[in-house]
Amino acid sequence: MKIPKRIQPLVDDGLVDEVISRLMSGKEADVYVVRCNGVVRCAKVYKEAAQRSFKKAVTYQEGRKVRNSRRGRAMEKGSKYGRKQQEASWQNAEIDALAKVAAAQVRVPETYGCLDGVLLMELIVDGEGDVAPRLGDVTMSEQQALEDHSLMMTYVMRMLCAGIIHGDLSEFNVLMDQYGPVIIDLPQAVDAAANNHAKSMLLRDVANMTNYFGLFAPQILDSHYAQEMWSLYENGKLNTDTVLSGNFQLDNHSADVDSVMDEIKAIITEENDRLERMSELAEQ
Numbered sequence: 001m002k003i004p005k006r007i008q009p010l011v012d013d014g015l016v017d018e019v020i021s022r023l024m025s026g027k028e029a030d031v032y033v034v035r036c037n038g039v040v041r042c043a044k045v046y047k048e049a050a051q052r053s054f055k056k057a058v059t060y061q062e063g064r065k066v067r068n069s070r071r072g073r074a075m076e077k078g079s080k081y082g083r084k085q086q087e088a089s090w091q092n093a094e095i096d097a098l099a100k101v102a103a104a105q106v107r108v109p110e111t112y113g114c115l116d117g118v119l120l121m122e123l124i125v126d127g128e129g130d131v132a133p134r135l136g137d138v139t140m141s142e143q144q145a146l147e148d149h150s151l152m153m154t155y156v157m158r159m160l161c162a163g164i165i166h167g168d169l170s171e172f173n174v175l176m177d178q179y180g181p182v183i184i185d186l187p188q189a190v191d192a193a194a195n196n197h198a199k200s201m202l203l204r205d206v207a208n209m210t211n212y213f214g215l216f217a218p219q220i221l222d223s224h225y226a227q228e229m230w231s232l233y234e235n236g237k238l239n240t241d242t243v244l245s246g247n248f249q250l251d252n253h254s255a256d257v258d259s260v261m262d263e264i265k266a267i268i269t270e271e272n273d274r275l276e277r278m279s280e281l282a283e284q
Contacts, residue, residue, distance in 0.1 A: 044119040097189035104162040106155045107182045127178035136171035145216035169205035171212040224248035
């Protein structure tokens with residue numbers, strides 16, 4: 001097929017021999033099947049910010065650290081240089097996240113380098129050598145669902161132990177090869193300790209996995225793995241050897257809104273009295 005413009009520099013540098021086919025077009029990137037030194041791999045071509053349809057990217061980037069202060073200031077100002085650095089940061093975030101979660105023994109594609117917004121990665125294939133299907137395209141037995149869901153909960157836990165939450169985990173971001181699930185697409189991965197939305201993202205990631213596997217093993221739907229993980233994480237008790245049960249006592253107490261409003265009114269009244277006293281003293 002015709003070589004995409006963004007991949008041409010990699011062909012010129014000898015990093016890519018040929019582009020075999022277009023694999024998919026996503027909200028943040030296009031993915032192609034390529035051949036590199038005789039080995040079939042995939043090339044993820046990141047879309048520029050104006051073309052990306054990934055919603056609320058700023059929410060995911062909250063808490064990400066920029067080592068270079070000049071680069072950080074430029075990104076905040078939104079200058080041309082800053083926008084370029086913002087793009088590089090978005091791309092590098094996935095490379096860094098993939099390295100960290102792989103080190104935490106989570107199955108993700110191996111990476112082979114990123115050049116000009118093109119990430120070369122391992123192509124995940126099935127037992128016949130064809131491109132591995134997404135989890136959402138797979139049906140399974142109840143027993144298989146129980147086993148794969150348990151493994152995914154272990155992966156999510158290991159990621160959290162490494163300080164990372166996927167943030168967009170669903171049956172569309174998991175591939176199934178002959179050995180089980182492989183997690184993909186991590187440019188939006190968030191820092192569990194620095195992002196104020198980390199807990200809600202963890203809850204959503206786990207809910208997506210649980211709801212899908214629950215189609216084949218309904219008993220999974222009664223589990224509360226995310227709440228269990230987060231509670232242990234907050235209390236410094238979560239580690240890669242933790243054995244999760246999925247059991248967690250939820251707080252079902254409703255908020256006492258009237259009491260909260262009374263407290264707010266009391267604070268306002270107290271502040272008004274203080275200002276009135278200060279005004280009287282000033283007049284004296």
